[in-house]
Amino acid sequence: MAVSVETLPTLVSDEVLIARRRERRIGFVVFTGLAVLAFVVPHEVPSWMDTGIQRWAQDRYRWSILNRESALIFRWFFNPVTDALNWSVEHAESWLLALRWPGVVAVTAAVGWRTGGVRAAIIGAAAMGGVGVIADWDLAMRTLAIMLVAVLIALLLGVPLGILAAQSDRFERVLRVVLDTAQVMPVFVYFSPLQVAFALKFAPAVMATVIYALPPAVRLTNLGLRQVPVVATEVAESFGSTKLQRLFKVQLPMARRSILLGLNQVIMMAFAIVVLAALLGTGDLGQEVLKAIQKTEVGTAFAAGMGVVLLAVALDRVTTGERPAHRLRLLNWLPRVPFRVAGAIAVGGAVATVIAARVFEWQQFPSWLTIDIAPTIDGWFDWAKNNVRKGVPVIGGTQAISDFLTTWVLDPLRDFLWWLPWLVVVVGLAFVGWLSKGWRLALTVTVCMVLIGTMGSIPGGGGRVTLWDLAMDTLSQVLVAIVLSVLIALPLGILAGRSDLVERLLRPFLDIAQVLPQFVYLIPVVFLFSIGRAAGVAACVVYAVPPCIRLTALGMREVAMPPREAAISFGATGRQEMRFVQLPLARKAILLGINQTLMMVLATVIIAALVGAGSLGLVAYEATAKPNVKLGQGVAGGLSIVLLAIMLDRITQAWGTSPDTDRRT
């Protein structure tokens, strides 16, 4: 390989090299020995390893059903929280409805103007107005109310947790496992328990959203605080500031960007599960999506889903309000007014609109402004049905791709993983972990995989199937989905990283793909790929590609100019510069993108189960489907997904960090 800037040879003494070579040799010997041993012991997961976690979870669930009136934790904790949450959402909703639609749009614009300037105001207001244009306004306000409460709670919990995590490494490590669990554990697993704890409608919906959306708030607060230069903190310290003063006056303001990015991610995650929360009877836009899906009305589902997307965009642009470095060219002809006057205009405008809306009885969103996009979408879908599935030259269409994927990729990979003795899989993955970072990672991987072995078995296939076997099925699908996502996303990300035009063209699609409720594309995916694992893989890919493209493009863009310019001045062609300078320098960001892709794929395993992928996702889904019998199984399935995720996550993260740092020391 050519010498890239990043991997320039550094000075390493001979002793270190020899020691490393010896360690490497020991590793190979140890792992070969373990692999041989693994072939000798029983090939199946022994039944004595079953820890009975399924039974334990099932019993706890049953206990809480039987004792939800009398148990103290219900009377003193769950019930008051339930009431408070319902109260908050109901009041938020009635306020939003009282503001009337012009008022909501005007307030959105005013807040956007305050946080992000004219641009944010316009985009926010346009998106909010767009909600009324393509979806039902009143239902949208209910969704917005739920989301506002959930996002607020996620921030109130997440930022302090992030601050704590930034103070203590040990706390951070523990918290990280908890957050990984929250992010990857399928919502369906804790749906029924949440209902038992928080009854129906808003309270459990808010709680589910908070659990799912909390991790980025904690993570990015922690990250932001840790990235504050030590110098800044030390200066503050030398001026005699207290710890709290340092936190609030120096560190938090300096971490502002990161925290705002966290807020952005919280909003995106929260809106992504609006539809699932609707299963609890929220009666909002998410329910519209569900109802349409039930009747296989793709267009209607898409319209309601787009309402959700626009709400998310409005909330996101207005709250995170990134201020563009340069003013919009279009805005240059506007008269420049002092900040104070502009503020007065914005606030005054908002107040005036609200009052006008009340005076003129603008109650419902005017029907002449609404557009029914459902028929258009249905038309597109019909076209795709007839032209994409079959008869496409060369590749043959999505059905052929699906059949190929199932027969020649998914089947062999799964059968191979099933054929391997289970301990060989454990040792093999531990070996990958050791290669990636070292003994510590090998140990983490081993623990994760062995824990999957302790999850027991469930009835199925005319006998009993171990969770291990299901996990191998899932693993095969996940690996295929990750490879496909990366294959699609990397080129697009690189392109977007080098061309503004491509990035601008891609952006709305990425926004939509990330926030559009996954339920919306359930039907198209089934129609194009047929029920089965290939459809599941397709669903995962749709969801996982956007973050990968985003992070790749971001990584490419953040490469500093000097080395790139230097390369060009030395006569490198554009392509050479990209290949040998920009790409290697963006490597870490790209690997982070792959890591995120992986988490997304694992978070989508549950949706894949709804289109026929079976395996762990289906087991987890059944926790909601038949909680009185299958909650325990669901918990075991969900935990297995989490363990797979943690294992894959730690390995890919090691790729992004370790080799370089190792080599430099």
Place this chain on the structure above:
Amino acid sequence: MFRGKRRIFAAGLLLATFATACGDDADSTVAPASTTAGATDSTEGSDTTEAGSDTTEAVADTTEPSAPSEACPTSGEAITLAVNPWTGSAVNAYVAKSIIECELGTPVEIIEIDENATWVGLDDGSIDAVLEIWPSGHAADFDTYIAGKGSVVDLGPLGPSAKIGWYVPKFVVDAHPELATWEGFQNPELAKLFATAESGDLGQFTMGDPSYVTYDEQIIANLGLPLKYVVAGSEAALLTAIDQSIADQKPILMQFWQPHWKQLEVELVEVKLPDISPACEAALASQDGTYACDYPVDELYKAANAGLEEKNAAAFNLLKNLQLTTEQQSEIAGYVDRDGMSAAEAGQKWVDANAAVWQAWLS
């Protein structure tokens, strides 16, 4: 500069929202019923007017049959009825809503909710009643809440019965009449018509939503059929697979049921499975995995929170007496599935036209 402006700004917004919140009471009384007639209005508006006497005739605005009639004046604590995501469930609830509101003067709140989530609501009383339960899918819930904890009570049969079974599209039976019974599937060549990439050499048997009851895996194994059981994972996926099958004229074998709106749209034929034998009844009771017969008929039933009788005896009594025949229910469901009415309109239309039927429920 930062802080001063922020304060002005906050004050302004606060003012604006107060202005709206305070003005609210004033015009909620003049708000026309049409703006709040949505099914989900619950937070406000329940305190609008005093109850009319409950002897008033059903206020049917016969001028416009398609529009939902004016809500009857109601008062008191609302009763919450659950609607699960299928037409039958919705029309039952709206028939009941119309009668309870107009005859008993009690407001009825409809909550659209997942079938399994319904039970937790019935348990704690956040749902007062649900009018259509398919017993086959909820045996465990029955044991837990009705027979066990006693927090939910059985309100008796709804009337219509439903039937789960094995279905194929009609074109399959037209081409291969022997596939109308399960014996036809013993032939590997015929079973292979249903093969997919997922099922390989076997025929694929498709199951929809895993929350529905299924003995299909047992039936396939115990009858020794060359079929592979594949779970589609959701009803939507199953319905899409039917569309796909019709579009391609590619056979599909699946678990499906009657009544379902899809049956009006495409022609499906139920595959004859062995009649229910004593051995199968025993297998059902013992859950030993030896079931090899047809699905039992589902006698739909109603259930309520145990506290409903105390909360509103009249409504409890009405819901207990409420019964529809299969024909009546499919007539109302037809208004929705065939004629495109909303469930509320369909329920009202039937109530307006069939006073004689429901008057009997009030006694």
